Amino acid sequence: MTRTLGIIGSGNIGAAVARTAVDAGLDVVLSNSRGPETLAGLVAELGPLARAATAAEAALTADVVLVSVPLAAFDKLPVEALAGKTVLDTANYYPQRDGRLPELDDRALTCSGLLQRHLPGARVVKAFNNITPRPILDLRRRAGAEDRSALPIAGDSDAAKAEAADLLDVLGFDAVDVGALADSWRSEPHTPVYVTPYLGGEIPALDLAGFLAWMDERISVPVGAKEITELIESAQRQDPAATRLPFTG
Numbered sequence: 001m002t003r004t005l006g007i008i009g010s011g012n013i014g015a016a017v018a019r020t021a022v023d024a025g026l027d028v029v030l031s032n033s034r035g036p037e038t039l040a041g042l043v044a045e046l047g048p049l050a051r052a053a054t055a056a057e058a059a060l061t062a063d064v065v066l067v068s069v070p071l072a073a074f075d076k077l078p079v080e081a082l083a084g085k086t087v088l089d090t091a092n093y094y095p096q097r098d099g100r101l102p103e104l105d106d107r108a109l110t111c112s113g114l115l116q117r118h119l120p121g122a123r124v125v126k127a128f129n130n131i132t133p134r135p136i137l138d139l140r141r142r143a144g145a146e147d148r149s150a151l152p153i154a155g156d157s158d159a160a161k162a163e164a165a166d167l168l169d170v171l172g173f174d175a176v177d178v179g180a181l182a183d184s185w186r187s188e189p190h191t192p193v194y195v196t197p198y199l200g201g202e203i204p205a206l207d208l209a210g211f212l213a214w215m216d217e218r219i220s221v222p223v224g225a226k227e228i229t230e231l232i233e234s235a236q237r238q239d240p241a242a243t244r245l246p247f248t249g
């Protein structure tokens with residue numbers, strides 16, 4: 001059972017998951033690229049169960065590690081410290097932002113498959129990649145609640161997926177098993193389960209400012225395990241090279 005959650009990448013998603021973990025009574029060790037001192041404000045906001053460390057310390061201290069960084073940071077992760085750990089990967093590939101990666105473009109690998117290759121000793125589970133920060137905070141519910149939401153998970157290790165599902169349960173979500181890392185394209189950008197269900201509709205074509213304003217006005221929508229399963233099953237594999245960020249300009 002996860003008692004300490006390590007977080008590598010404490011931005012939008014990392015901070016939202018950190019909040020859910022602290023609220024659930026877990027110890028959280030946060031890290032980023034610039035050093036623990038730059039996380040003092042976030043740590044103070046999260047309270048006494050949170051502290052900041054280097055990425056390697058966060059990995060070593062933790063039972064489970066959330067890696068929530070851009071793809072460009074995959075080759076800077078602490079490989080040895082993450083060996084033997086269950087690693088939850090939130091990443092998505094946007095060529096516009098991340099640059100073109102041929103193995104992802106030709107679908108030889110999924111984004112989380114790429115992370116697994118960078119971390120051969122870790123057990124990577126894709127999770128939290130298909131939801132934005134506010135619904136993570138808004139949609140937490142106790143186990144058994146009628147309006148409990150579910151999140152897809154995918155991974156090559158059944159033990160790691162069980163650990164991830166247990167952690168999601170503690171944080172307030174059900175888990176839907178998508179399959180192996182090779183199947184994790186089913187929750188990647190532009191698939192039916194990606195982001196929009198929890199926002200209650202398609203994202204209109206807007207520039208960044210308009211998109212952020214639109215996101216601010218959203219009321220998070222619970223999406224249960226049955227619906228998530230149906231959305232996952234209805235997914236068609238997208239062309240990763242055609243993936244576009246959800247705003248224009």
Ligand SMILES: NC(=O)c1ccc[n+]([C@@H]2O[C@H](COP(=O)([O-])OP(=O)(O)OC[C@H]3O[C@@H](n4cnc5c(N)ncnc54)[C@H](OP(=O)(O)O)[C@@H]3O)[C@@H](O)[C@H]2O)c1
Pocket residue numbers: 008009010011012013014031032033034035055068069070071073076077090091092093128129130131132133
């Ligand atoms: N934002 C969303 O709604 C959303 C939803 C689902 C999935 N995702 C995916 O989740 C990932 C993170 O997204 P985000 O929006 O949370 O990003 P973000 O706000 O830009 O945060 C990225 C975090 O990664 C850290 N980082 C970068 N390089 C690092 C390194 N070498 N070692 C340790 N930490 C490092 C950054 O630290 P510094 O600031 O110190 O550089 C920052 O804390 C992305 O792959 C994204 O596609 C995002």
